[in-house]
Amino acid sequence: MRGRRSGLATFAQKVEAAIPALRRYxxxxxxxxxxxxxxxxxxxxxxxxxxxxxxxxxxxxxxYTILTNLNxxxxxxxxxxxxxxxxxxxxxxxxxxxxAGSRDIERALATLxxxxxxxxxxxxxxxxxxxxxxxxxxxxxxxVMSRLARARMQIKxxxxxxxxxxxxxx
Numbered sequence: 001m002r003g004r005r006s007g008l009a010t011f012a013q014k015v016e017a018a019i020p021a022l023r024r025y026x027x028x029x030x031x032x033x034x035x036x037x038x039x040x041x042x043x044x045x046x047x048x049x050x051x052x053x054x055x056x057x058x059x060x061x062x063x064y065t066i067l068t069n070l071n072x073x074x075x076x077x078x079x080x081x082x083x084x085x086x087x088x089x090x091x092x093x094x095x096x097x098x099x100a101g102s103r104d105i106e107r108a109l110a111t112l113x114x115x116x117x118x119x120x121x122x123x124x125x126x127x128x129x130x131x132x133x134x135x136x137x138x139x140x141x142x143x144v145m146s147r148l149a150r151a152r153m154q155i156k157x158x159x160x161x162x163x164x165x166x167x168x169x170x
Contacts, residue, residue: 013053015044021126023061029071029119031106039074043067061128064136068118075114104117108158116151119144 022043026132041056043066047054054062068101109117110145122128134141 010050011054011059015047015063018060018063019044021060022067025064025121025126026067026071027092028109029112029118035074037069039070042070046070053068057130061132061135064126064128064132065138068136070107071118104159105155109156111158112151112154116147116154119147120151120155 019040020039023036026039026082027033030036030039036053043063047059047063074123092099103141109120110152112120118137122133123130130144131142139142
């Protein structure tokens, strides 16, 4: 019984230690602090309820997987609703100065396909290895590498002022 309690304490401590990274990743994914906080809270609730299912040593990757899946569900739900855009986002004049660069990066990230953006954020922002990203997204490591290459190429093109190429639909 005592070993079980210390295992729970260790698990809870690892989960708690991952909260800042989860919040950072969720904010980058959602681009909204309130939505990100809700997503992190749902992730933590699900992780703590499902602790008995956790196998392995790397809690952080498991938490990213839960968060990624919850975000996919959220996006599917949003896709079924009509979209609304805020006036401030579209009508704001272009800023110059140091903050303009971060807005360009934000806009460039927004142009990426969701799977590419997730892979890029997990590698660049959260420092996960390609193997860990493959596990989080449930895809082969080669797919992670190609998503990252396409994402980086698209962001570079955007920042260089190139017009995005039209995508072929079959």
